[in-house]
Amino acid sequence: MAIDFAEEVDHVAHLARLTLDWEEKVRMAEQLSKILETARRVQELDTTGIEPTAHVITLPAVLREDLTRPSLPLNRVLQNAPTRQKDFFRVPSITAVKQVEE
Amino acid sequence: MKLYEKTAADLGRLFQKKEVSAVEVVRSFLDRIEKVEPYLKAFITHTPAMALETANEIDNRRMSGEELHPLAGVPIAIKDNMCTEGLRTTCASRILENFIPPYDAAVVGALKRVGMPLLGKTNMDEFAMGSSTENSAFFTTRNPWDRERVPGGSSGGSAVVVSAGMAPLALGSDTGGSIRQPASFCGLIGLRPTYGRVSRYGLIAFASSLDQIGPFSLTALDGALLMNIIAGYDPLDSTSLPESVPDYPLGLEEDVKKLRIGIIRQNVSKDFDPEVTAAVMKLVSILEENGAEIDEVSLPLTDYGLGAYYLIAPAEASSNLGRYDGVRYGHNAGGDDIESMFSRTRGEGFGPEVKRRIMIGTYALSAGYFDAFYLQAMKVRTLIRRDYAIAFNRFDLLVGATTPTPAFKIGEKTDDPLQMYLSDICNITDALAGLPSLSVPSGLHSNGLPMGTQLTAPAFQEGLLFKVANFLEQKRDPLPRWPRVELPEGGLQ
Amino acid sequence: MKMKYDTVIGLEIHLELQTHSKLFCGCSTTFGQEPNINCCPICLGLPGSLPVFNRRAIELAVSVALALNSAVQQKSRFDRKNYFYPDLPKGYQISQYDQPLARGGYLEIEFDEESRRINLERVHLEEEAGKLMHAGDSIFDSSYSLVDYNRAGIALLEIVTKPDIHSGREARLFLEDLRTLLLYTGASDCKMEEGSLRCDANISLRPVGSTALGTRVEVKNMNSFRAVEMALNYEVKRQEEILSADGHIIQETCHWDEEKKETIPLRGKEGSSDYRYFPEPDLLPLTLEASFIEKQSALLPELPRQRRVRFKEHYGLNGKEATLLTENRTLGDFFEAAANDYSDYRNLVKWIQGDLLYQLRESGKSVEQIEPGLLVELITLLNNGNITRPVAKELLAEMVLSGKSPHKLVQEKGLGRISGQEKLLPLVDRVIAENPEAVENYRRGKEKASAFLVGRVMALSGGRADPEELSKLIKGKIS
Numbered sequence A: 001m002a003i004d005f006a007e008e009v010d011h012v013a014h015l016a017r018l019t020l021d022w023e024e025k026v027r028m029a030e031q032l033s034k035i036l037e038t039a040r041r042v043q044e045l046d047t048t049g050i051e052p053t054a055h056v057i058t059l060p061a062v063l064r065e066d067l068t069r070p071s072l073p074l075n076r077v078l079q080n081a082p083t084r085q086k087d088f089f090r091v092p093s094i095t096a097v098k099q100v101e102e
Numbered sequence B: 001m002k003l004y005e006k007t008a009a010d011l012g013r014l015f016q017k018k019e020v021s022a023v024e025v026v027r028s029f030l031d032r033i034e035k036v037e038p039y040l041k042a043f044i045t046h047t048p049a050m051a052l053e054t055a056n057e058i059d060n061r062r063m064s065g066e067e068l069h070p071l072a073g074v075p076i077a078i079k080d081n082m083c084t085e086g087l088r089t090t091c092a093s094r095i096l097e098n099f100i101p102p103y104d105a106a107v108v109g110a111l112k113r114v115g116m117p118l119l120g121k122t123n124m125d126e127f128a129m130g131s132s133t134e135n136s137a138f139f140t141t142r143n144p145w146d147r148e149r150v151p152g153g154s155s156g157g158s159a160v161v162v163s164a165g166m167a168p169l170a171l172g173s174d175t176g177g178s179i180r181q182p183a184s185f186c187g188l189i190g191l192r193p194t195y196g197r198v199s200r201y202g203l204i205a206f207a208s209s210l211d212q213i214g215p216f217s218l219t220a221l222d223g224a225l226l227m228n229i230i231a232g233y234d235p236l237d238s239t240s241l242p243e244s245v246p247d248y249p250l251g252l253e254e255d256v257k258k259l260r261i262g263i264i265r266q267n268v269s270k271d272f273d274p275e276v277t278a279a280v281m282k283l284v285s286i287l288e289e290n291g292a293e294i295d296e297v298s299l300p301l302t303d304y305g306l307g308a309y310y311l312i313a314p315a316e317a318s319s320n321l322g323r324y325d326g327v328r329y330g331h332n333a334g335g336d337d338i339e340s341m342f343s344r345t346r347g348e349g350f351g352p353e354v355k356r357r358i359m360i361g362t363y364a365l366s367a368g369y370f371d372a373f374y375l376q377a378m379k380v381r382t383l384i385r386r387d388y389a390i391a392f393n394r395f396d397l398l399v400g401a402t403t404p405t406p407a408f409k410i411g412e413k414t415d416d417p418l419q420m421y422l423s424d425i426c427n428i429t430d431a432l433a434g435l436p437s438l439s440v441p442s443g444l445h446s447n448g449l450p451m452g453t454q455l456t457a458p459a460f461q462e463g464l465l466f467k468v469a470n471f472l473e474q475k476r477d478p479l480p481r482w483p484r485v486e487l488p489e490g491g492l493q
Numbered sequence C: 001m002k003m004k005y006d007t008v009i010g011l012e013i014h015l016e017l018q019t020h021s022k023l024f025c026g027c028s029t030t031f032g033q034e035p036n037i038n039c040c041p042i043c044l045g046l047p048g049s050l051p052v053f054n055r056r057a058i059e060l061a062v063s064v065a066l067a068l069n070s071a072v073q074q075k076s077r078f079d080r081k082n083y084f085y086p087d088l089p090k091g092y093q094i095s096q097y098d099q100p101l102a103r104g105g106y107l108e109i110e111f112d113e114e115s116r117r118i119n120l121e122r123v124h125l126e127e128e129a130g131k132l133m134h135a136g137d138s139i140f141d142s143s144y145s146l147v148d149y150n151r152a153g154i155a156l157l158e159i160v161t162k163p164d165i166h167s168g169r170e171a172r173l174f175l176e177d178l179r180t181l182l183l184y185t186g187a188s189d190c191k192m193e194e195g196s197l198r199c200d201a202n203i204s205l206r207p208v209g210s211t212a213l214g215t216r217v218e219v220k221n222m223n224s225f226r227a228v229e230m231a232l233n234y235e236v237k238r239q240e241e242i243l244s245a246d247g248h249i250i251q252e253t254c255h256w257d258e259e260k261k262e263t264i265p266l267r268g269k270e271g272s273s274d275y276r277y278f279p280e281p282d283l284l285p286l287t288l289e290a291s292f293i294e295k296q297s298a299l300l301p302e303l304p305r306q307r308r309v310r311f312k313e314h315y316g317l318n319g320k321e322a323t324l325l326t327e328n329r330t331l332g333d334f335f336e337a338a339a340n341d342y343s344d345y346r347n348l349v350k351w352i353q354g355d356l357l358y359q360l361r362e363s364g365k366s367v368e369q370i371e372p373g374l375l376v377e378l379i380t381l382l383n384n385g386n387i388t389r390p391v392a393k394e395l396l397a398e399m400v401l402s403g404k405s406p407h408k409l410v411q412e413k414g415l416g417r418i419s420g421q422e423k424l425l426p427l428v429d430r431v432i433a434e435n436p437e438a439v440e441n442y443r444r445g446k447e448k449a450s451a452f453l454v455g456r457v458m459a460l461s462g463g464r465a466d467p468e469e470l471s472k473l474i475k476g477k478i479s
């Protein structure tokens, strides 16, 4: 059974916060269907009882001591800010959001 | 022989004998860059002033009798996905076009401590996603061996810089072939170190469980010298390994007697360009003649590796790239409300391939698909690691082609992402297993393009890879060290 | 007949751990500083930065889990919770999903003189987000917001209860006891007003006798324990009214509006999000050796419940007294130190919960600033008859303010008790002469008039006379 990605494009693009124009969506649907068709071949393998690999390193995590280190100077913190107001990062309204079904 | 034609090791020797100054060397490379860069477009950012300043400082210190690192004063270029303090770092993306990091990547700090002049930041596929450097948001880099062809990717710029004599050394990053494939396309030594061997701190993440920084060099010795500088434990990278670092150039001259070598059947496939496979077999026969024990080995999961890789890497990427939201840095497309600002910023800022990977990864992690896609891919990754573990019970080293064909034409695969992905088919499974892997030039194709042979070793055996590569360098038919870059006005450089 | 409903509440408590540096970087956790000054590449989520665990955060998290009887897991894992919000620097929060730091656990609380066990689902560690300031009056009508990332990356402990709580008041009591416990462990300063302790609630109703859970509503933005109680009580009423009218509860997230005293549905944010959790590739799994957990267990101080029992048994205190001295840990410490030198424990408690607490409030001092031995000294002076009770009270105030010893103060101010006829009679005579009316009243049988006369003499003596002795003297004179 082929994967039809067309149905998913809008939903996934929203989850990923990507504005796509109509042409992009059409191309995306076609290309991703093909790619996922190949990728889903992993499902052919029997992995019963197999632990997933999240890390190839099998050592336990290292812990650092609770010591403070100098933070960045404020001008460095803000130097790349696209929209800045005083010493803050400024963002548009958080509430004027159209309710989107996820 | 011009200075820019020399290897890093040779330059180091000249410095130590005080026969040449670092400033002279940097000038030679800057001249070379001026001459050929307009036709190759390997750099995103040039830093001549910085390079000369470092060179000058190194010369002064050397004059004053200070004991310096052998590579002090040897210039280098780095891929534009490693953060450089105060110097634009773009990842070849519109979204980071004007990003100035306030800090240095760990490897950049290491290069600075040694005193290696930085010539510039090299072009790449956007966010290291690609196999041809055509996915750069800025321009396409050309292969110096044939300017109608791609240099490979994603670290194409770094490969071209070394291949065309614009720097003796460069750093790239390899997630699923991004060092080895361009090294093969450009006739270089390219090493992907063991996962955790080189700190990722300051490397802009593509897929965190796979990304590794590694060297491009003209010779195995140069690669070994550079690895000495960048390898080692970093307390700022939780996935860096505490294992002690050997002196890589040491033991480079040893022979290959009794070395058990397995030819990976899937990586000398009959579907590959026959000349590529023949070149691999030629190198293998050299090793055999010199006492190595050769046999075949099958890694049947190679076929599934591609699927696992194109689920795991995009899944991690979709998350790693969530931070580009227009709030703290990078492109911001504006908008009346936060949601439209996020979506427009990301829609405008990312190129098509990056969007594709974000979409695949988001899908693979999303509710309802996680188990069948992402989780299954992680389990297949376990099986792949197991395959390698079994193979390394029998063999010390595995070999095969680095790529199924030599460099392909610009534009040849851009309309078919899947074909593009398949050009990394030999580089993916060992990356999934976290193993060190090196591409060594195996000769020129009848069409004049370089071809590569890939050597894969157990974890931490980078030294073995350099040793075998060095051995092959000495014993194989000599290769032209340089591509003769054809300039449009006519003539060769 | 009206249907009866059971209330089912589960709480999610977020707790900022008291470490010096943040969970994954070396930035300071100091509260209340200028915006964006405690920030570095890591907590700003700059490209290329990577997290490294803070050992102290793990230790504190483990000690809280142990104090809550939660089973600390030797192996736990960190995951990424992916969502977009401007206070979230990386586009994901490093949290724990299906392999939390600790599972299960409970806290016993006193509810209507009865002990109730509130069971826990889990305890896990995650990172704090930044802080948003909204232009305009509230989150609902701001045209833009400002982001401060000082808080981003501070170690946050999440404690999730089972749906074991049945009323707003019970939720409040649980939180109060939880805070006491947390203060004992030293893991957090638990300041709700500064946001270092926060609580969200899931609340649903179901018909009495039913076992299926009703549709739940998540309530956020409750900024005090009182607000939690009020918000939950409000929700109970609101949901009851809807259900009684055969309506349906909508599963949603609400904000508690402290001004309007009502819950308001929050649109746009989160909703039914798909967080796409997956293992954090930048952090290896956390492996805690049994010896590490044992060490944290051994380092745990005596916890409030144990202390309360011990105070009742060892010092013979009643429940109320023991509670007072456990809820306020430093007050309990003060009591114990004083009790070393003074064995009438009940009397000691009376002084502490009465006059001492009063004087501390008046003077704005904290109990740590008071030397326990001084209170013992004061009580002993009184018991030995060296000073009178009114003088003792006055001295306590002086002592709290100045930290001077009561002995010294008595000498300096000449506050020793005046007794004996030769000293007191002149004063008594003077008062009798000046208040003939009161004397007359007394003689006509008004007992109260004698108290008035005693008061007058006391005033003349500067409170240094003993009222009983005076009373006898006066009555002897005028009867």
Ligand SMILES: [Zn+2]
Pocket (backbone or CB within 6 Å): A071, C022, C025, C026, C027, C038, C039, C040, C041, C042, C043, C044, C153
């Ligand atoms: Zn920080």
